[in-house]
Amino acid sequence: MIRLTDVQKEYENGTHALRGVTMEVNDGEFVFLVGPSGSGKSTIIKLLTGEVLPSGGRLMINGFNLNNISDRQIPLLRRSIGVIFQDFRLIEKKTVYENLSFAMRAVGSSPREAKKRIPYVLKLVGLDGKANQFPNQLSGGEQQRVAIARALVNNPYTIIADEPTGNLDPARSLEIMMLLERINQLGTTVLVVTHEKDLVNKFQKRVITLERGIVVSDGIGYNMR
Amino acid sequence: MRRHDFGYFFHEGVVNLFSHGFMSFAAVGITVACLLVMGTFSLVAYNVNEQLRQLESENEILAFVDDTLTEAQGRSLQSAVEAVPNVRSVRFITREEACETFEKKYEGKYALGDLDPEILRDRFAIKVIDLGRMEETREAVKKVTGIADARADENLAEGFITLRNVAGVVCIALIAILLVVSVFIISNTIKLTTFDRRDEIAIMKMVGATNGFIRWPFVYEGFIIGFLSAGIAFGLQWLLYATVARSISVSDVLNLFSVVDFATIWKPVALVFVGVGMLVGVGGSLTAIRKFLQV
Numbered sequence: 365m366i367r368l369t370d371v372q373k374e375y376e377n378g379t380h381a382l383r384g385v386t387m388e389v390n391d392g393e394f395v396f397l398v399g400p401s402g403s404g405k406s407t408i409i410k411l412l413t414g415e416v417l418p419s420g421g422r423l424m425i426n427g428f429n430l431n432n433i434s435d436r437q438i439p440l441l442r443r444s445i446g447v448i449f450q451d452f453r454l455i456e457k458k459t460v461y462e463n464l465s466f467a468m469r470a471v472g473s474s475p476r477e478a479k480k481r482i483p484y485v486l487k488l489v490g491l492d493g494k495a496n497q498f499p500n501q502l503s504g505g506e507q508q509r510v511a512i513a514r515a516l517v518n519n520p521y522t523i524i525a526d527e528p529t530g531n532l533d534p535a536r537s538l539e540i541m542m543l544l545e546r547i548n549q550l551g552t553t554v555l556v557v558t559h560e561k562d563l564v565n566k567f568q569k570r571v572i573t574l575e576r577g578i579v580v581s582d583g584i585g586y587n588m589r
Numbered sequence: 590m591r592r593h594d595f596g597y598f599f600h601e602g603v604v605n606l607f608s609h610g611f612m613s614f615a616a617v618g619i620t621v622a623c624l625l626v627m628g629t630f631s632l633v634a635y636n637v638n639e640q641l642r643q644l645e646s647e648n649e650i651l652a653f654v655d656d657t658l659t660e661a662q663g664r665s666l667q668s669a670v671e672a673v674p675n676v677r678s679v680r681f682i683t684r685e686e687a688c689e690t691f692e693k694k695y696e697g698k699y700a701l702g703d704l705d706p707e708i709l710r711d712r713f714a715i716k717v718i719d720l721g722r723m724e725e726t727r728e729a730v731k732k733v734t735g736i737a738d739a740r741a742d743e744n745l746a747e748g749f750i751t752l753r754n755v756a757g758v759v760c761i762a763l764i765a766i767l768l769v770v771s772v773f774i775i776s777n778t779i780k781l782t783t784f785d786r787r788d789e790i791a792i793m794k795m796v797g798a799t800n801g802f803i804r805w806p807f808v809y810e811g812f813i814i815g816f817l818s819a820g821i822a823f824g825l826q827w828l829l830y831a832t833v834a835r836s837i838s839v840s841d842v843l844n845l846f847s848v849v850d851f852a853t854i855w856k857p858v859a860l861v862f863v864g865v866g867m868l869v870g871v872g873g874s875l876t877a878i879r880k881f882l883q884v
Binding site: 413439440441442443444447453455457466467469470471472475514518 | 594597608788789791792793794795796797798799802
């Protein structure tokens with residue numbers, strides 16, 4: 365569960381990125397977080413992954429209180445979240461399998477566990493048979509699927525996707541979004557940050573709209589003014 | 590650390606070393622160069638020190654036996670002289686032997702004619718343990734019954750001590766500076782290799798890796814770089830040393846210097862190379878990665 369109560373964030377350079385955001389995402393929900401550039405979407409992701417700390421308000425995710433989280437707890441918090449980025453952020457010198465096993469080893473899984481889990485996850489994202497390929501041998505859509513597989517491989521409670529279709533054509537974007545919907549149907553909470561109105565409106569899901577650091581709407585469909 | 594983690598970290602360290610081949614080559618190259626410069630300088634310093642030590646050991650006290658004593662009575666004083674503190678060795682020289690040496694030394698310079706040994710005295714040539722206590726030892730020898738006088742060139746002894754002290758301080762200072770410069774250069778080279786991999790580190794952090802997990806492969810990589818560099822530098826150092834030593838031994842001018850045989854010092858040299866190599870390799874890696882862990 366994600367819960368933000370009157371969360372504010374002011375950066376050291378004086379930028380007020382969030383001016384009192386209150387929102388809640390329940391376990392198992394699929395939510396779009398939308399808004400124009402500078403509305404505070406990226407700051408929310410940074411706050412949720414423990415990259416930055418809030419300046420005010422209360423912030424909880426997956427049972428972690430981010431107002432007073434210790435440095436030792438941050439890796440544990442990140443293990444409970446799978447993050448997907450617009451630019452995929454795959455390790456080019458590792459194969460698909462190695463990119464995934466690397467993420468599993470990082471959280472203490474054994475090679476045997478990786479061997480068992482990775483084929484299942486690759487099949488789930490539609491990449492079975494691509495385990496030994498390198499990222500640059502794959503298309504953009506496939507690379508994003510690898511990133512999704514990596515986010516899923518440690519079985520997180522929540523998936524946070526930051527503009528996951530920003531680098532993809534409309535057909536691949538739709539496939540990725542459908543994949544995320546399918547993952548959500550398997551029980552994982554999904555929060556998708558995007559500004560693609562058409563894509564969002566293809567899914568009848570809850571949409572939270574941010575503008576200038578505050579929530580301006582929360583409901584079904586993209587209604588940004 | 591679990592057993593499979595150890596294997597994984599080592600494997601990652603080796604894979605990283607080869608997958609960032611050029612940077613690894615640069616790090617090994619610079620470490621070898623630094624070790625070689627430091628090693629050469631240290632070996633030169635060691636040889637100079639040995640040379641001085643040898644010259645020092647040739648500096649001795651001459652204790653003259655009272656000329657009322659017979660040669661046999663004079664010889665019997667040896668044990669009493671040997672018992673004086675700081676005395677390392679004592680050699681009895683008869684007046685005939687002293688005369689012979691004197692004649693050989695000044696042959697052709699003075700019209701000595703037939704020098705009568707009777708004008709000289711039997712004597713002891715005494716070598717000391719600590720050159721700094723030369724005067725005190727000379728005084729103690731002088732007090733031995735049957736010894737008429739004792740002489741030593743204390744100024745020369747002091748000169749040796751000062752020279753050795755200055756050389757020691759200069760060597761330690763230069764080696765320390767070279768070590769600091771080496772660590773700095775190597776750490777910066779490894780920092781460049783780490784910078785090349787900042788995205789990889791960011792991904793590791795993002796998936797929830799602890800700092801320890803991220804650090805270990807870099808530690809192994811630094812360890813391998815250090816060990817490899819130490820091995821290469823040691824081989825080159827041996828080759829260089831042997832070549833220079835051979836050139837000195839066949840030179841008409843330089844063969845006055847006796848170069849220490851590398852076979853007698855290779856063990857400590859190897860130990861220092863491996864120690865310093867691994868210290869700078871691992872230390873450099875840890876210093877370099879610290880900045881990227883703060884995400």
